Amino acid sequence: MSHTILFWSVTIAQFLLAAAMGLAVFRMFRGPRAQDRVLALDTLYVNSMLLLMVFGIRSGEVVYFEASLVIGMLGFVATVALAKFLMRGEVIE
Amino acid sequence: MLPYPLLSLSLVVMWLALNGFTLGQLILGSIVSVFASWGMAALRPSKPRIRKWHLLPKLLGIVLYDIVRSNIAVVSLLFGGGGHKRRSDFITVPLDLKDPTGLAILAVIVTSTPGTAWLEYNSLSSTVLIHVFDLVEEAEWQDLIKNRYEKLLMEIFT
Amino acid sequence: MEFVLALAIGIMTGSGVWLILRPRTYQVIIGLSLMSYAVNLFIFGVGGVKSNAAPLLGEGVDIAALADPVPQSLVLTAIVIGFATTALFLVVLLAARGLTGTDHVDGREQPK
Amino acid sequence: MTGETLLALLVCLPFLGSLAAAALLRTNSRVLAARMSGVVALAGLVMTAFLYPAVKRGPVRFEVEWLPQLGLDFTLRMDGLAWLFTMLITGIGLLVVVYARYYMSEEDPVPRFFSFLLAFMGSMLGIVLSGNIILLSVFWELTSIFSFLLISYWHHNAAARDGARMALTVTGIGGFCLLAGLLILGHIAGSYDLDAVLAAGDRIRAHPLYLTALVLILIGALTKSAQVPFHFWLPNAMAAPTPVSAYLHSATMVKAGVFLLVRLWPALSGTYEWFMLVGIAGISTLLLGAYFAMFQQDLKGLLAYSTISHLGLITTLLSLGSPVAAVAAIFHMMNHATFKCSLFMAAGIIDHETGTRDMRRLSGLLRYLPATGILAMVASAAMAGVPLLNGFISKEMFFAEAVETHADSFLDRILPYVATLAGAFSVAYSLRFIHVVFFGPPPVDLPKPEPHEPPRWMRFPVEFLVLACLVVGIIPGMSIGPFLHTAVVSVLGDRTPEYSLAVWHGINTPLIMSTIALVGGIALYAVLKDYLARCDDGPPLFRHLRGQRIFERVLVTVSWKWARWLESRLGTRNLQPQLRLVATAGLLAGVVPLYISGFSPRPPAFGEVDPVFAAIWLVGSVCAVGAAYQAKYHRLAALVLLGGAGISTCITFVWLSAPDLAITQLLVEIVTTVLILLGLRWLPKRSEKVDNSVALAARGRRFRDFLLAVGCGIGMFVFAYAIMKQPVPDAIASYFLERAYSEGGGRNVVNVILVDFRGFDTMGEICVLGIVALTVFALLRRFRPAPDSIEKPEQQLIQNAFDAERPERSAGDTVRDYLLVPSVIMQWMFPVVITFAVYIFMRGHDLPGGGFAAGITMAIAFLLQYLAGGVRWAEDRLRVLPLRWMGTGLLLAVATGVGAWLLGYPFLTSHARYVDLPLIGKAPVASALLFDLGVFSLVVGATVLILIALAHQSIRTHRVRAIEASKAEEA
């Protein structure tokens, strides 16, 4: 019972998140402006973090958690750098 | 030894959350947190002083509630609901809060809440430019930010 | 799984190869990065693809079911070396650009 | 002293002398060097003389092992022929030294001359005394080298340089061919030892490779002896000082070629091929040399061509394959050496005294140089083959052989006529030499107006040689006879013919031929006399067809023009074609073996595809292709898309059970992104407009690249699929899985492999990172941005201008406001990330994580602060000393490894223990953890160094610019 419920909900969640990733990539590819792409990358990071967490549930292992944590904690660094580049033309002044 | 006790405590909690609670981990976590807070001290950040601890949970509650609410609002807006033509625009909100930590928290709140985004803070005029996803009444939003969040924050800090 | 992974490796390799054949240094560095992703995945894939069988030893883990740890450790080394060389290449291309005034890979614009 | 050591000494002495003379270089003492050389030559002569009795009994050998496995030994062997030549070399060497003592001027660096001369003498002795054919080749090449140095002795003179180079090139080619030929010969004979080779004559001649060997050896011999068509270097070599010409180009070096033919005569001669090849070369040289000689205006040129002709005579004799002819050849070599050497010396005296060698300017010198004139006349007569002189006897022998039939061929039939004709020519040029130079009206307008007889001792060598001509010419049997016989026996052995060295053989065909030649020569000269007095240098018909010029041109064309053209065609200095080739090579290397062995990949089964996984890779592929598409104009977009591909990779790692990789990949990607962004600031702006007019060629190139890219992609796909479908043979993986915990002390097998099983890899890997960081640092210290990147970025200019314009704003307000809130949060993250780094580090051995990931995390913590506050702000607060971190890391890693030595284990042996700690309980303490700490430390240091060094460029360039600006203001 719970197995089936979980199976389906996990599967659906994964599909949804994968779709979300696809949409983010669409925006990333389309642009039109650099800020859109950067925002898309940030979204992609978050989406994939969530996907990994769902994967963690699916596998029942906690060992994949750190990967999500790394994205959650440090994923923003890349985006910050990109944003700052857009704003200042230089990442570290 | 402990320049930022609250920070150190949080770090210990984080350590334990990551590693699970054992005595060994507590000791280890404490050591690590002390070192880490020394690292923080090196940065010489402006030191926030929290006056009213008891207001923190209240703030948290308000924020969580607002986030849920605005989540729903934005979702419905995205699906064309809301019953009116959506207008998004920029608003400028004058702020009295000066403390960087307070401002940061305010910014986090504003931005985490779907539907509002903190764009630009101007330290000279103490105003913040906010983009609102669904702007019905500008004053309403200014009021929301000023009274609902800023006031509380001012109370906690200062 | 294998099919998808192999296809992905192929596409990344193709994109990378295309890029490293371009005349701008920046294209080359992106191409090299893509290729090193592809190669890392290739090394990784060589060990066979197993889902949810991380080579972590716990209580009562069936060793035979675990993924091959060797390619993983090789990839780890390869990632590090790839990172290092990318950094180096970046700086070299910057230096070359500074000294030659162009970002063409040959240090001068090709006559059309 | 035994014969053997004497032999060794004989060869070594000149080289030692050469070194000693070179040591005198700075003293520039002409007399000392000359005396020393004279002593060396004399000693050689005396030693040779002493060796005669032994040689007469049979060859004297001296052997030292050099490369015994390959049959190359330092074997010296003196038999009759070698003895005769040794006498010649040392004897004439002595005379040349005496002559040169007076010939060389004060200004010349004389010690160098004698040094080279002695070295040459040694090499020449080496050739004649080699008992191993490879050793012979060694000395052979040495003579080429020293002759180069001697010819170019006056290297300020372009003619000398060119002549030397040509001589070296031609004889060098010959030498290489000779080596190859001798190698074949040696292998056919089964040994490089000369005795063995000579004994294997029949086998050699019957071997299928005989012709190849013969041709190669002949090229060597003929180039050295300046035979047609390789003759042209010799006249050009006349730019050398006259003693050199006298020694090398008449008496010794040019004889090396014919010497070799004599030496190998028993092994090679007697076949039709030999006859034809050697014969044609010899006859044409004989004739052409003599013909050319007649028309030379340069004294030494005349002598040079005459030398060529005489060498042709010797070659012709050798070609005939009859023993008597061989005797004549050996005899003529001796004779030629004596008279030609004396003639060169005489020419040198004339040159020395008058300052010119141009026969058009010389005239009537007999009244100034009577003694020299007479000596020259006698020598010329010997050259012309006048009876009672040595040249006559050997020429008679030649004529006698010429009329004999040998291999009944076309050559045979023309030989008598050719011989006579050449004889006539030789008479004519000899006559011309004497007549023009010594007779006629007194010379006008000589460079040195008052010629007079040279010093006594300068003339002595000429006198001595002329005397020898006379003695041999009159009493051959009593003078040279026995020695010649010894030499002949040593070459011909049992086949030694009956011959007599008499002056008078009665009236026979050769004598008639001689007479015809003599009369004809005189008549010829009479006819040509007036023409020769005016004509240009060089013979009619061939004046424009000058070997040296053709050679030069061919050499320049082939070795310079063609080479440059080919180099630019076959190679490239551009990167793109290189990478194209590398990619193609990689593709072919992968595909061709599979194709050859008929590999067919199994068709894919789509059922097993996880759709989510496929979706992730759809995303990843779009990112990859997008990055490829955007990288030219939208750099940032390409970078972002690269990040997308990276995240797909990262998810794949998680999906397929590699959490360690996922973490590392993510961290690396974050750092890489920041890194590339840091670099992006220094790249030029690029707008899409630039390149819309795509030329057809460019389109073609792109299409080709596209095909290659697609090909590589498909290849990689097939390859990857094939290999992934192949179950991995479990050879070592399970070993690691089984022992990681029990022996490695860790549950994370990947980490245990990294720090323990294959910790050495990791050590190398961190070295790479460290090296790269150092290189980056070094490069950036010299970094100069391109002019268009020196300015602050556009954004900053606008924002700064905005701040400057508003009276209420102060500089930097915009950025301060911009970062006000974010920097607070980023500061909060600092201790958190540090804690996280420690966490990742600590758990590494049992769970995903480890030193590397922790190190990068730590570096990101620092990086974040730089991002938040800028370089100045961050460095005001944090002092990271990356070099220390790196050094410590490396040393710690090594120290951990070396620690195992103390316990008697190999490097990097890890020790895991569980330690009971109060309160905490059992804690694992593995030495691998210490190693990992080293990794951590290095990674932190290196990553920070790379990032920060790059970040520093912004402020540094501003500083540099400020300095420059202030300088400009001052000026």
Added chain:
Amino acid sequence: MTPLDHAAGLPAWAAILVSVFLIIGAGLTVIGTIGFVRLPTFYERIHAPTLGTSWGTGGIVMASMIFFTVLATRPVVHEILIGIFVTVTTPVTLMLLARAALHRDRAEGNPDVPSEPPVPPSAAVQAEKA
């Protein structure tokens, strides 16, 4: 697909709860991303992903926490860290990005964007700087 064998022993209420949170989280995320793709201007688009970073993340974090807590029969809370970090760091990104966008739009003279307070920048200034 790997069956969730380990989840077979999960009580139904937990399974349902986890599923609900999962679907909510994933659903919000995907809706946010749809909005991100569909909305016309950048400043509107900036709101969309916050769905994912707020309750999208929250939902999945909750699901994960419940799931592992029930599975391990002890409180597993480390997922909360992800929630905290995402909440704290996303604003940084958005703020910086939005401000950068603002700058770029202003520099290009985009009329839809409010000018820099308090004094509106004159067009002359823009021209001068360009």
Added chain:
Amino acid sequence: MNGWMQHLIVAPILIPLVAGAFLLFFDERQRVLKAMVSVLSCLALAAVAITLLRFSGAEAGFQGVYLLGNWPAPFGIVLVVDRLSALMLVLASVLSIPALVFSLARWHAAGPHFHTLFQLLMMGLNGAFLTGDLFNLFVFFEVMLAASYGLLMHGSGSMRVKAGLHYIAVNLVAALCFLIGVSTIYGSVGTLNMADLALRIGELDPDRRMLLEAGASVLGVAFLIKAGMWPLNFWLPGAYSAATAPVAGVFAIMSKVGVYVILRLSLLVFGEGESAGHGLNVLLYGGMATILFGTIGVLASQALGRLASYSVLVSSGTLLAVLGLGNGEVTAGALFYLVSSTLTISAFFMLIELVERGQDAGASVLAVTMEAYGDADEEEPETEVGVTMPATIAVLGTCFAAIGILLSGLPPLSGFVAKFVMLSGMIGAGVQSGGTIPAPVWWIVALMILSGLAALISMTRAGIRTFWASMEGTVPRVLVMEMAPVLVLLALTLMLAVKAGPAMAYMEETVRALQHPAGYIEAVSGARRAGEAAATTTAGEGD
């Protein structure tokens, strides 16, 4: 065998590593100290290498296999000292000392961290020679390459950086090929240990064998790029001629690393069995093409640096072609040639710098470097230490002539002996096998002669131009410290020529061992772990 002696095997890697790391703690200004540490390290290396050479020669008692981390052979990483690797170690360390001493005169001050990079280059080289593990080979290749990148661009300047860019790009792609190759081999055989690979290759089923061969070919591409086979070698002339003299001097051995690995792997893995001789033809014809290209380049080069670089190609091509013949005797000759040509080219690169110093061309090179010194705020004044050379021109000229002689294979130096032993082997094999010499052999012979001739022509041309036509009056300032290394290297070639007998005996023994890989395999798989009883051999073999 003393246990401590056993650790000598790892010393060639650790000594430079420790020295290099140690140097990081000192400021750039402490140059004398840095130089001393560096020289000491190289001396120690040479001592260790020579000791290892002796040990590996004297069979008994010396276990030439070092189990890192005390893990048995196919599992852990092993270092193997056999005659071949010992030879290469000695060559590398012998080469390093003169180059280092040369650099001390001025170049080591032309940029930061020269000595560390130099030491780590030595580490990479030594590691590549010693390791018995494919992936570890990759790592050491990368160490070597990374250090070489740094050293190549040492002194900066647009020429070097441009050359460096190409060099790095090509080598990065090569590194990717390397990885693909190694992982394919792992995927098809399941092991990374070379000896184990050789052992298992016999038992492979056809599908795997195909993959293995394909993987090995891709791997081969990486090595061939390194070795400089045409048409994968266009980066080499640019890179080598742009490097500073002492760096180019050590680089002389880097292209030989590729050759070394090819030699080792082709004989070990593809020496016997079904895949025997895999890819030999590529080596043969590729090698010939390389000789030809190198020859053309030698002729076409005006700048001495490029001439020397093309000589590297000629040398590589010769080695590859000769290895492609697969003839043991010739291979021994090739090893001799390898040593000789490496020493020669190293000396040549250093000499060029000295020669060009007095010339206009040299002045422009110097200007390029000076351009890098532009940053006034970070430049220390260049200080020259040491004594200038007496009779400079004479010595330079003699050295130049000696190098010309070596390159063109003229006697009496080792170049001749090398050429002789190779030619003798090739021709001998043909003659003895019934009198027909196969066409490829003829081609190689012809090409070798041609290349020697080209070197002769080119070197005389260059020598005349340099010494006689243009150098009149301008005597370059050359320090004894710079001249001595060149002289030492040349003296070594002379010694090699004189001692050709023993040297060739060593080479032949080496090749004999290589041709019978069983000994190597046995040594590796039978290596005993420390602390294990002597009776139990091959631990873990039974899994």
